[in-house]
Amino acid sequence: MHLSNQDTIAAIATAPGRGGVGIVRVSGAKAMAIAEAVLGKTPKPRYAHYGDFWDANGKALDQGIALFFPNPNSFTGEDVLELQGHGGPVVLQWLLERVIALGARLAEPGEFSKQAFLNDKLDLAQAEAIADLIDASSQQAAKSALRSLQGEFSAQVTDLVEQLIQLRIYVEAAIDFPEEEIDFLSDGKVAGQLQHILDQLHRVFHSAQQGVLLREGMSVVILGRPNAGKSSLLNALSGKESAIVTDIAGTTRDIVREEIQIDGMPLHVLDTAGLRKATDQVEQIGIQRAWAAIEEADRILVVVQAGEDIDPEDQAILDKLPKRIPLTLIRNKIDLIGLEPKLQSTDEQGDAMRLMGHEETVVWLSAKQKLGINLLKQHLKTVMGFAQTEEGVFMARKRHLEALQTALHFVETGQQQLESYAAGELLAEDLRQAQNALSEITGQFTSDDLLGRIFTSFCIGK
Template identity: 50%
Template sequence: MARSGDIIAAVATPLGRGGIGIVRLSGDDLAPIVRAIIGRIPEVRRASKAAFLDSSGLPLDEGVVLYFRAPHSYTGEDVLELQGHGGPVVMRMVLSRCTELGARLADPGEFTRRAFENNRLDLAQAEAVADLIDASTEQAAKSALRSLRGQFSALIQEFESSLVDLRMLVEAGLDFPEEEIDGVDRSDLSGRLVRLQDAVGRVLSQSRRGSLLRTGIQVVLAGQPNVGKSSLLNQVAGEDVAIVTSVAGTTRDPIRESLNLEGVPLNIIDTAGLREASDEVEVLGIQRSWRAIDQADLVLFLVDATQGLTEADGAIIAKLPAGLRRIVVFNKIDLCSELPRIELALGDTRIYLSAKTGEGIELLRSALLQSAGWQSGDEDVFIARERHIGALELVERILVQARGQLRSPELLAEELRLAHKALGSIVGEFTPDDLLGEIFSRFCIGK
């Protein structure tokens, strides 16, 4: 895509009808196209009214025009925004006029990619642009905005500059091995490594929690037929999403519902009850249940509290994928003398509740958040991607290793160089082109 500078155009507003529709252009020199479309060069950075003209000078639409000259624009290039009437046909006509004048249709995320390439944003900020647009809860939006405004990047840069200092010390020691490095001895070096490692650890844990805001958690309701999975889905969703009957084998297709738990997006899937079935439809449903379980972050395994954990339950639990987190839910406590509670038994978290009356549901909500790694009142998290978390984990590991290498400065210097490189990759300092392509291709067109 490295055609930076040529003129790109896109409809920046969503497809469909709306009060306003915006066609946006960016390129090295937009003056000729601006003159052709609106018949004049408007004052920069100031809204003015204009007709958008076709090739014979007749208006296609009219609206507000905004013109930004490089480098003072979102992309760092000349940018023109034509804000017209938000109808799909009008927008298409204005966009065609732009392509007729030499612009080409922008690729997804290409405006933001240009902003990144022209140093208007670093890569973590550019990613936050997409995360803000895709945010599915208020908390996700707020933490994406924090990253977009550079708070995450500022911390990464702080770590980078600490690493640069450390590298200079160690590398100076390599050049003059007989001298004490700048008056700094090894224990000080070790202290610095520890402090940096602690600080990286803190940001890593904020980022891990922040990544939950982006991806949400996939929770699957599983268990034998009739234990109340669909009832529990309806109870936590607050509406009748799934059919509930006393007939065992009611649910067939998995039913998905998105919820918001303290800002963490929760995708919960109700599945067909697990048993040896002979009915063809039910068998297919049960296969889908297992597929959903295989993709889950967490399984809520329901049992009927009036029966307790039966042999059949045990057989299903034994078939759950190893390492998959689970909570065992004892449902229907309204029918027996159990009280709503949460306890740890045989290595499992057990929750006693009633999907029918709602008793104990709060316990379930907080257990879900806790097992996903969320802490209530988490305000200072950064929306983060696997890429960022992977890089921070690598830096943390390297810093731990580095402390064991204080007596071998060559190795230490190499470790610190790798840590520096990993940090740089977060903000896009050493990011290969194909990775950039992949990141920006997931953006929407016009952003």
């Protein structure tokens, strides 16, 4: 049980800067009194009042539209007042100060959404989806965030929790009647239910994984000798000229970051300084940053010149790469040797020995002529398991994936308890743990600490 706060909160709900309209949002018990003072009259529920917004002396400080939503039929579940004025920073700040002088306090980041959660207007996954919808970097991400906001994800999680509870009640009943326990557990009903829950958990996990990918994307690092064509590749992928391309080795001294979309999957690309021995200090810093970036990468793209062998300098770098990170070997500049773009496994190429220990693929392309770039994009989507279809994908966060994973773990362990030992009590405990893990997603079972972390990552006014 989380206590709802008693304060009346206020914030500018529209983005900072200038716009046609700007909104000051107020939520709490004083919203009505504030409305009366600012409008000079009692607002009608859900009615658009057009007129002046008054300062303390009854003089207009702006004019606009006021909307009043009495509790519980509002976003937060409390009395809510929306003052839609002109979208300039000075006017809005002035209006906000007026509202605060009338007894509201400045809202904390995410506090409106938190209030909505505390008043059961939204569950936690839905509240998070609001932030994800606002932050969405592609239409696919926005669509799936809306799906989560509308409760599709929560409904599936709630359904799973419900099934876990039902099954646990059944198993616990068996434990309470020990003479019948074996029959209960071996009649196939429990095993069947467990399998059903497990299958559904896997499906939800898969959808959530797509959601996390839509939200967080894939991160790749481009490595290779100076002049291999790393910057050219980054530019070809992004369609922009953000990295400097020159013939002078060592031009890219620091990391260049680029955000690209591949069919809705955000791709974070880092072009690094060549990882050769640095002669000056600036270059040295670039190299350190490159190694730090490599640690965080989902995949490394190693660029070498087509037709040339991997030289000892490349090899020394390849040997130092963390083996857990998969590689794609890019054979660039195929235009120089008259080849067609292609994608293949390294076994055919004889590079397997050199790249040993990594999961790897070879792509032949020309960064400069932009040949084979789509092939590389397709390959990156495939290796991340990014599904083309957006059907049924809902927005999710790493936090949700971890909870689903924990639930999967407990249901699988429970299944073993049943199969190997017919251990009803242990199974019941595993079911309870799985249920708790899932309840964290929707927030039925969540610490104040977690709530704090989630909502403070929102911006003010949400």
